[in-house]
Amino acid sequence: MAIRVLAHFLPGDSVLEVVEPESDWLDIRWCHEDDDETLHRELADAEVIWHVLRPLSGDDLRRAPRLRLVHKLGAGVNTIDVAAATELGIAVANMPGANAPSVAEGTVLLTLAALRRLTVLDQATRAGRGWPTDPSLGETVRDIGSCTVGLVGYGNIAKRVEQIVHAMGADVLHTNTKPDGTDSWRTLPDLLAASDIVSLHLPLTADTDKLINRAALDTMKAHAVLVNTSRGGVVDEPALVDALRDGRLAAAGLDVFATEPVDPDNPLLRLDNIVVTPHVTWFTVDTMRRYLIEAIDNCRHLHDGRDLVNVVNGR
CATH class of the missing domain: 3.40.50.720 (NAD(P)-binding Rossmann-like Domain)
Structure with missing residues:
Protein backbone atom coordinates (compact mmCIF):
# COMPACT_ATOMS: atom_id res chain seq x y z
CA MET A 1 0.00 0.00 0.00
CA ALA A 2 1.30 3.46 -0.90
CA ILE A 3 2.50 5.83 1.80
CA ARG A 4 0.81 9.24 1.69
CA VAL A 5 3.42 12.01 1.78
CA LEU A 6 2.64 15.70 2.15
CA ALA A 7 5.53 17.61 0.57
CA HIS A 8 5.33 21.14 1.96
CA PHE A 9 6.80 22.82 -1.11
CA LEU A 10 6.10 22.91 -4.85
CA PRO A 11 8.29 20.74 -7.10
CA GLY A 12 10.37 21.70 -10.08
CA ASP A 13 11.27 19.38 -12.92
CA SER A 14 14.45 18.16 -11.22
CA VAL A 15 12.45 17.21 -8.10
CA LEU A 16 9.87 15.33 -10.14
CA GLU A 17 12.63 13.40 -11.93
CA VAL A 18 13.79 12.02 -8.57
CA VAL A 19 10.38 11.11 -7.11
CA GLU A 20 8.44 9.87 -10.13
CA PRO A 21 10.19 6.44 -10.21
CA GLU A 22 8.82 5.87 -6.67
CA SER A 23 5.19 6.59 -7.56
CA ASP A 24 4.17 2.94 -7.21
CA TRP A 25 4.60 3.13 -3.43
CA LEU A 26 4.75 6.86 -2.62
CA ASP A 27 1.59 8.96 -2.98
CA ILE A 28 2.98 12.50 -2.82
CA ARG A 29 0.79 15.57 -2.47
CA TRP A 30 2.44 18.95 -3.00
CA CYS A 31 1.57 22.10 -1.07
CA HIS A 32 3.05 25.59 -1.30
CA GLU A 33 4.40 26.78 2.05
CA ASP A 34 2.04 29.77 2.01
CA ASP A 35 -1.07 27.68 1.25
CA ASP A 36 -2.49 26.86 4.68
CA GLU A 37 -5.86 25.86 3.23
CA THR A 38 -4.30 23.02 1.24
CA LEU A 39 -1.97 22.16 4.12
CA HIS A 40 -4.83 21.71 6.57
CA ARG A 41 -6.85 19.66 4.08
CA GLU A 42 -3.96 17.35 3.24
CA LEU A 43 -2.89 16.87 6.87
CA ALA A 44 -5.93 14.68 7.46
CA ASP A 45 -4.47 11.85 5.37
CA ALA A 46 -0.74 12.49 5.57
CA GLU A 47 1.49 9.75 6.98
CA VAL A 48 4.72 11.65 6.29
CA ILE A 49 5.46 15.36 5.96
CA TRP A 50 8.49 16.55 4.04
CA HIS A 51 9.10 19.82 5.86
CA VAL A 52 11.18 22.80 4.74
CA LEU A 53 10.72 26.12 6.56
CA ARG A 54 7.11 27.12 7.29
CA PRO A 55 6.78 26.30 11.02
CA LEU A 56 4.77 23.21 11.98
CA SER A 57 2.95 23.85 15.25
CA GLY A 58 1.40 21.42 17.66
CA ASP A 59 -2.01 22.48 16.30
CA ASP A 60 -0.87 21.54 12.79
CA LEU A 61 0.33 18.14 13.96
CA ARG A 62 -2.94 17.45 15.78
CA ARG A 63 -4.76 17.84 12.46
CA ALA A 64 -2.86 14.79 11.17
CA PRO A 65 -4.18 11.66 12.94
CA ARG A 66 -2.32 9.29 10.56
CA LEU A 67 1.01 11.11 10.73
CA ARG A 68 4.02 8.94 11.60
CA LEU A 69 7.01 10.98 10.45
CA VAL A 70 7.95 14.63 9.98
CA HIS A 71 11.10 14.65 7.89
CA LYS A 72 12.97 17.94 7.90
CA LEU A 73 14.63 18.63 4.56
CA GLY A 74 17.68 20.03 6.28
CA ALA A 75 19.28 19.89 9.71
CA GLY A 76 17.60 22.46 11.97
CA VAL A 77 14.34 21.30 13.56
CA ASN A 78 13.56 24.54 15.41
CA THR A 79 10.63 25.13 13.00
CA ILE A 80 8.92 21.93 14.20
CA ASP A 81 7.11 21.53 17.52
CA VAL A 82 9.20 18.51 18.45
CA ALA A 83 7.67 18.25 21.92
CA ALA A 84 4.16 18.02 20.48
CA ALA A 85 5.32 15.48 17.90
CA THR A 86 6.84 13.33 20.63
CA GLU A 87 3.66 13.56 22.70
CA LEU A 88 1.63 12.45 19.67
CA GLY A 89 3.98 9.57 18.86
CA ILE A 90 5.27 11.16 15.66
CA ALA A 91 8.91 10.69 14.74
CA VAL A 92 10.91 13.77 13.71
CA ALA A 93 13.97 13.18 11.54
CA ASN A 94 16.49 15.49 9.93
CA MET A 95 19.31 15.33 7.39
CA PRO A 96 22.59 16.42 8.98
CA GLY A 97 25.23 17.25 6.41
CA ALA A 98 23.05 16.95 3.31
CA ASN A 99 23.10 20.69 2.64
CA THR A 277 19.58 36.61 0.85
CA PRO A 278 16.26 35.00 1.90
CA HIS A 279 17.40 31.76 3.62
CA VAL A 280 18.44 30.14 0.34
CA THR A 281 22.13 29.27 0.67
CA TRP A 282 21.03 25.62 0.94
CA PHE A 283 18.67 25.83 -2.05
CA THR A 284 20.39 24.26 -5.04
CA VAL A 285 19.52 21.46 -7.42
CA ASP A 286 22.26 19.39 -5.83
CA THR A 287 21.03 19.81 -2.26
CA MET A 288 17.42 19.11 -3.25
CA ARG A 289 18.53 15.88 -4.88
CA ARG A 290 20.40 14.83 -1.74
CA TYR A 291 17.39 15.75 0.40
CA LEU A 292 14.98 13.74 -1.72
CA ILE A 293 17.20 10.68 -1.81
CA GLU A 294 17.36 10.68 2.00
CA ALA A 295 13.64 11.43 2.38
CA ILE A 296 12.68 8.60 0.04
CA ASP A 297 15.06 6.24 1.82
CA ASN A 298 13.47 6.97 5.20
CA CYS A 299 10.01 6.52 3.71
CA ARG A 300 11.22 3.13 2.44
CA HIS A 301 12.29 2.30 6.01
CA LEU A 302 8.81 3.27 7.21
CA HIS A 303 7.16 1.24 4.45
CA ASP A 304 9.24 -1.83 5.26
CA GLY A 305 8.89 -1.56 9.05
CA ARG A 306 12.58 -0.82 9.62
CA ASP A 307 14.08 1.68 12.05
CA LEU A 308 14.08 5.26 10.80
CA VAL A 309 17.34 7.14 10.25
CA ASN A 310 18.37 10.40 11.95
CA VAL A 311 15.41 10.57 14.32
CA VAL A 312 15.90 13.48 16.74
CA ASN A 313 13.12 12.84 19.26
CA GLY A 314 13.83 9.27 20.27
CA ARG A 315 10.76 7.77 18.62
Whole structure:
Protein backbone atom coordinates (compact mmCIF):
# COMPACT_ATOMS: atom_id res chain seq x y z
CA MET A 1 0.00 0.00 0.00
CA ALA A 2 1.30 3.46 -0.90
CA ILE A 3 2.50 5.83 1.80
CA ARG A 4 0.81 9.24 1.69
CA VAL A 5 3.42 12.01 1.78
CA LEU A 6 2.64 15.70 2.15
CA ALA A 7 5.53 17.61 0.57
CA HIS A 8 5.33 21.14 1.96
CA PHE A 9 6.80 22.82 -1.11
CA LEU A 10 6.10 22.91 -4.85
CA PRO A 11 8.29 20.74 -7.10
CA GLY A 12 10.37 21.70 -10.08
CA ASP A 13 11.27 19.38 -12.92
CA SER A 14 14.45 18.16 -11.22
CA VAL A 15 12.45 17.21 -8.10
CA LEU A 16 9.87 15.33 -10.14
CA GLU A 17 12.63 13.40 -11.93
CA VAL A 18 13.79 12.02 -8.57
CA VAL A 19 10.38 11.11 -7.11
CA GLU A 20 8.44 9.87 -10.13
CA PRO A 21 10.19 6.44 -10.21
CA GLU A 22 8.82 5.87 -6.67
CA SER A 23 5.19 6.59 -7.56
CA ASP A 24 4.17 2.94 -7.21
CA TRP A 25 4.60 3.13 -3.43
CA LEU A 26 4.75 6.86 -2.62
CA ASP A 27 1.59 8.96 -2.98
CA ILE A 28 2.98 12.50 -2.82
CA ARG A 29 0.79 15.57 -2.47
CA TRP A 30 2.44 18.95 -3.00
CA CYS A 31 1.57 22.10 -1.07
CA HIS A 32 3.05 25.59 -1.30
CA GLU A 33 4.40 26.78 2.05
CA ASP A 34 2.04 29.77 2.01
CA ASP A 35 -1.07 27.68 1.25
CA ASP A 36 -2.49 26.86 4.68
CA GLU A 37 -5.86 25.86 3.23
CA THR A 38 -4.30 23.02 1.24
CA LEU A 39 -1.97 22.16 4.12
CA HIS A 40 -4.83 21.71 6.57
CA ARG A 41 -6.85 19.66 4.08
CA GLU A 42 -3.96 17.35 3.24
CA LEU A 43 -2.89 16.87 6.87
CA ALA A 44 -5.93 14.68 7.46
CA ASP A 45 -4.47 11.85 5.37
CA ALA A 46 -0.74 12.49 5.57
CA GLU A 47 1.49 9.75 6.98
CA VAL A 48 4.72 11.65 6.29
CA ILE A 49 5.46 15.36 5.96
CA TRP A 50 8.49 16.55 4.04
CA HIS A 51 9.10 19.82 5.86
CA VAL A 52 11.18 22.80 4.74
CA LEU A 53 10.72 26.12 6.56
CA ARG A 54 7.11 27.12 7.29
CA PRO A 55 6.78 26.30 11.02
CA LEU A 56 4.77 23.21 11.98
CA SER A 57 2.95 23.85 15.25
CA GLY A 58 1.40 21.42 17.66
CA ASP A 59 -2.01 22.48 16.30
CA ASP A 60 -0.87 21.54 12.79
CA LEU A 61 0.33 18.14 13.96
CA ARG A 62 -2.94 17.45 15.78
CA ARG A 63 -4.76 17.84 12.46
CA ALA A 64 -2.86 14.79 11.17
CA PRO A 65 -4.18 11.66 12.94
CA ARG A 66 -2.32 9.29 10.56
CA LEU A 67 1.01 11.11 10.73
CA ARG A 68 4.02 8.94 11.60
CA LEU A 69 7.01 10.98 10.45
CA VAL A 70 7.95 14.63 9.98
CA HIS A 71 11.10 14.65 7.89
CA LYS A 72 12.97 17.94 7.90
CA LEU A 73 14.63 18.63 4.56
CA GLY A 74 17.68 20.03 6.28
CA ALA A 75 19.28 19.89 9.71
CA GLY A 76 17.60 22.46 11.97
CA VAL A 77 14.34 21.30 13.56
CA ASN A 78 13.56 24.54 15.41
CA THR A 79 10.63 25.13 13.00
CA ILE A 80 8.92 21.93 14.20
CA ASP A 81 7.11 21.53 17.52
CA VAL A 82 9.20 18.51 18.45
CA ALA A 83 7.67 18.25 21.92
CA ALA A 84 4.16 18.02 20.48
CA ALA A 85 5.32 15.48 17.90
CA THR A 86 6.84 13.33 20.63
CA GLU A 87 3.66 13.56 22.70
CA LEU A 88 1.63 12.45 19.67
CA GLY A 89 3.98 9.57 18.86
CA ILE A 90 5.27 11.16 15.66
CA ALA A 91 8.91 10.69 14.74
CA VAL A 92 10.91 13.77 13.71
CA ALA A 93 13.97 13.18 11.54
CA ASN A 94 16.49 15.49 9.93
CA MET A 95 19.31 15.33 7.39
CA PRO A 96 22.59 16.42 8.98
CA GLY A 97 25.23 17.25 6.41
CA ALA A 98 23.05 16.95 3.31
CA ASN A 99 23.10 20.69 2.64
CA ALA A 100 26.69 21.27 3.77
CA PRO A 101 28.28 21.74 0.31
CA SER A 102 25.69 24.30 -0.77
CA VAL A 103 25.55 26.26 2.50
CA ALA A 104 29.35 26.33 2.72
CA GLU A 105 29.59 27.82 -0.78
CA GLY A 106 26.78 30.25 0.07
CA THR A 107 28.66 31.29 3.20
CA VAL A 108 31.77 32.10 1.19
CA LEU A 109 29.62 33.92 -1.37
CA LEU A 110 28.11 36.18 1.31
CA THR A 111 31.53 36.67 2.88
CA LEU A 112 33.06 37.83 -0.38
CA ALA A 113 30.08 40.01 -1.24
CA ALA A 114 30.21 41.76 2.16
CA LEU A 115 33.99 41.97 2.28
CA ARG A 116 34.24 43.37 -1.26
CA ARG A 117 31.20 45.73 -1.02
CA LEU A 118 29.57 43.93 -3.92
CA THR A 119 26.09 45.41 -3.65
CA VAL A 120 27.32 49.01 -3.34
CA LEU A 121 29.68 48.64 -6.30
CA ASP A 122 26.99 46.90 -8.35
CA GLN A 123 24.57 49.79 -7.75
CA ALA A 124 27.24 52.39 -8.50
CA THR A 125 28.17 50.68 -11.76
CA ARG A 126 24.53 50.44 -12.85
CA ALA A 127 24.16 54.15 -12.09
CA GLY A 128 26.94 54.98 -14.52
CA ARG A 129 29.72 55.52 -11.99
CA GLY A 130 32.17 53.20 -13.70
CA TRP A 131 35.29 54.04 -11.73
CA PRO A 132 35.25 54.00 -7.92
CA THR A 133 35.55 57.47 -6.43
CA ASP A 134 35.53 56.41 -2.79
CA PRO A 135 39.17 56.46 -1.63
CA SER A 136 38.33 54.24 1.33
CA LEU A 137 37.74 51.32 -1.05
CA GLY A 138 41.42 50.53 -1.29
CA GLU A 139 41.84 51.05 2.44
CA THR A 140 39.11 48.68 3.65
CA VAL A 141 38.32 46.00 1.06
CA ARG A 142 40.33 42.86 1.76
CA ASP A 143 41.14 39.43 0.41
CA ILE A 144 39.82 36.45 2.35
CA GLY A 145 43.34 35.06 2.11
CA SER A 146 44.70 37.92 4.23
CA CYS A 147 42.10 37.40 6.97
CA THR A 148 41.57 35.29 10.04
CA VAL A 149 38.23 33.51 9.72
CA GLY A 150 36.48 32.51 12.94
CA LEU A 151 33.92 29.71 12.74
CA VAL A 152 31.35 29.69 15.55
CA GLY A 153 30.15 26.11 15.59
CA TYR A 154 32.18 23.37 13.98
CA GLY A 155 29.86 20.92 12.27
CA ASN A 156 29.68 19.71 8.68
CA ILE A 157 29.10 23.13 7.12
CA ALA A 158 31.77 24.94 9.12
CA LYS A 159 34.35 22.28 8.27
CA ARG A 160 33.62 22.69 4.56
CA VAL A 161 33.92 26.46 4.88
CA GLU A 162 37.25 25.87 6.59
CA GLN A 163 38.49 23.81 3.63
CA ILE A 164 37.48 26.50 1.14
CA VAL A 165 38.95 29.50 2.95
CA HIS A 166 42.10 27.56 3.83
CA ALA A 167 42.57 27.02 0.11
CA MET A 168 42.23 30.79 -0.34
CA GLY A 169 45.01 31.39 2.17
CA ALA A 170 43.04 32.34 5.30
CA ASP A 171 43.96 31.44 8.85
CA VAL A 172 41.02 29.67 10.51
CA LEU A 173 39.92 29.54 14.14
CA HIS A 174 36.90 27.73 15.49
CA THR A 175 34.91 27.35 18.64
CA ASN A 176 32.41 24.79 19.81
CA THR A 177 30.88 23.69 23.09
CA LYS A 178 34.20 22.49 24.52
CA PRO A 179 37.91 22.31 23.58
CA ASP A 180 38.66 19.62 21.01
CA GLY A 181 42.44 19.42 21.34
CA THR A 182 43.22 21.29 18.13
CA ASP A 183 45.44 24.36 17.82
CA SER A 184 42.65 26.34 16.14
CA TRP A 185 40.09 26.03 18.96
CA ARG A 186 39.34 29.21 20.90
CA THR A 187 36.81 30.34 23.44
CA LEU A 188 34.07 32.45 21.88
CA PRO A 189 35.36 35.78 23.28
CA ASP A 190 38.91 35.04 22.09
CA LEU A 191 37.66 34.00 18.64
CA LEU A 192 35.54 37.13 18.24
CA ALA A 193 38.43 39.37 19.25
CA ALA A 194 40.93 37.70 16.91
CA SER A 195 38.84 37.24 13.76
CA ASP A 196 38.46 39.50 10.74
CA ILE A 197 35.53 37.41 9.52
CA VAL A 198 33.14 35.66 11.92
CA SER A 199 30.88 33.00 10.40
CA LEU A 200 28.03 31.44 12.39
CA HIS A 201 27.17 27.74 12.09
CA LEU A 202 24.92 26.97 15.06
CA PRO A 203 21.50 25.49 15.70
CA LEU A 204 19.01 27.77 17.42
CA THR A 205 18.56 26.54 20.99
CA ALA A 206 17.97 28.10 24.39
CA ASP A 207 21.75 28.33 24.78
CA THR A 208 22.42 29.96 21.40
CA ASP A 209 19.47 32.37 21.30
CA LYS A 210 21.02 35.86 20.81
CA LEU A 211 24.45 34.40 21.50
CA ILE A 212 25.90 37.17 19.34
CA ASN A 213 24.56 40.01 21.46
CA ARG A 214 25.68 43.58 22.02
CA ALA A 215 28.53 42.55 24.33
CA ALA A 216 29.77 39.94 21.84
CA LEU A 217 29.65 42.40 18.95
CA ASP A 218 31.58 44.94 21.00
CA THR A 219 34.50 42.48 21.29
CA MET A 220 34.85 42.18 17.50
CA LYS A 221 37.28 44.20 15.42
CA ALA A 222 35.88 47.40 13.91
CA HIS A 223 36.79 46.21 10.41
CA ALA A 224 35.30 42.75 10.94
CA VAL A 225 32.57 41.10 8.87
CA LEU A 226 29.82 38.95 10.42
CA VAL A 227 28.24 36.21 8.30
CA ASN A 228 25.21 34.20 9.38
CA THR A 229 23.88 31.24 7.41
CA SER A 230 22.65 29.31 10.45
CA ARG A 231 19.58 30.76 12.23
CA GLY A 232 18.60 34.38 12.59
CA GLY A 233 17.81 34.10 16.28
CA VAL A 234 21.48 33.43 17.08
CA VAL A 235 22.08 37.18 16.54
CA ASP A 236 20.56 40.06 18.49
CA GLU A 237 19.34 42.00 15.46
CA PRO A 238 18.86 45.45 17.09
CA ALA A 239 22.41 45.21 18.47
CA LEU A 240 23.70 44.26 15.01
CA VAL A 241 21.90 47.22 13.44
CA ASP A 242 23.56 49.56 15.92
CA ALA A 243 27.02 48.05 15.39
CA LEU A 244 26.76 48.31 11.60
CA ARG A 245 25.28 51.79 11.71
CA ASP A 246 27.85 53.13 14.18
CA GLY A 247 30.89 51.71 12.39
CA ARG A 248 31.71 49.26 15.21
CA LEU A 249 31.38 46.49 12.62
CA ALA A 250 32.34 46.90 8.98
CA ALA A 251 29.77 44.71 7.25
CA ALA A 252 27.53 41.67 7.46
CA GLY A 253 26.26 38.96 5.16
CA LEU A 254 22.97 37.42 6.27
CA ASP A 255 20.95 34.56 4.82
CA VAL A 256 18.74 34.23 7.90
CA PHE A 257 16.67 36.50 10.11
CA ALA A 258 14.97 36.27 13.49
CA THR A 259 11.57 36.42 11.76
CA GLU A 260 11.14 34.81 8.36
CA PRO A 261 10.14 35.80 5.78
CA VAL A 262 12.02 38.94 6.77
CA ASP A 263 9.82 41.97 7.39
CA PRO A 264 10.41 44.59 4.64
CA ASP A 265 10.59 47.18 7.42
CA ASN A 266 13.44 45.39 9.21
CA PRO A 267 16.07 48.13 9.75
CA LEU A 268 18.82 45.77 8.64
CA LEU A 269 17.49 46.06 5.10
CA ARG A 270 18.08 49.82 5.08
CA LEU A 271 21.83 49.54 5.66
CA ASP A 272 24.24 49.63 2.72
CA ASN A 273 26.98 47.66 4.50
CA ILE A 274 24.98 44.46 4.56
CA VAL A 275 24.36 41.76 1.94
CA VAL A 276 21.20 39.69 2.33
CA THR A 277 19.58 36.61 0.85
CA PRO A 278 16.26 35.00 1.90
CA HIS A 279 17.40 31.76 3.62
CA VAL A 280 18.44 30.14 0.34
CA THR A 281 22.13 29.27 0.67
CA TRP A 282 21.03 25.62 0.94
CA PHE A 283 18.67 25.83 -2.05
CA THR A 284 20.39 24.26 -5.04
CA VAL A 285 19.52 21.46 -7.42
CA ASP A 286 22.26 19.39 -5.83
CA THR A 287 21.03 19.81 -2.26
CA MET A 288 17.42 19.11 -3.25
CA ARG A 289 18.53 15.88 -4.88
CA ARG A 290 20.40 14.83 -1.74
CA TYR A 291 17.39 15.75 0.40
CA LEU A 292 14.98 13.74 -1.72
CA ILE A 293 17.20 10.68 -1.81
CA GLU A 294 17.36 10.68 2.00
CA ALA A 295 13.64 11.43 2.38
CA ILE A 296 12.68 8.60 0.04
CA ASP A 297 15.06 6.24 1.82
CA ASN A 298 13.47 6.97 5.20
CA CYS A 299 10.01 6.52 3.71
CA ARG A 300 11.22 3.13 2.44
CA HIS A 301 12.29 2.30 6.01
CA LEU A 302 8.81 3.27 7.21
CA HIS A 303 7.16 1.24 4.45
CA ASP A 304 9.24 -1.83 5.26
CA GLY A 305 8.89 -1.56 9.05
CA ARG A 306 12.58 -0.82 9.62
CA ASP A 307 14.08 1.68 12.05
CA LEU A 308 14.08 5.26 10.80
CA VAL A 309 17.34 7.14 10.25
CA ASN A 310 18.37 10.40 11.95
CA VAL A 311 15.41 10.57 14.32
CA VAL A 312 15.90 13.48 16.74
CA ASN A 313 13.12 12.84 19.26
CA GLY A 314 13.83 9.27 20.27
CA ARG A 315 10.76 7.77 18.62
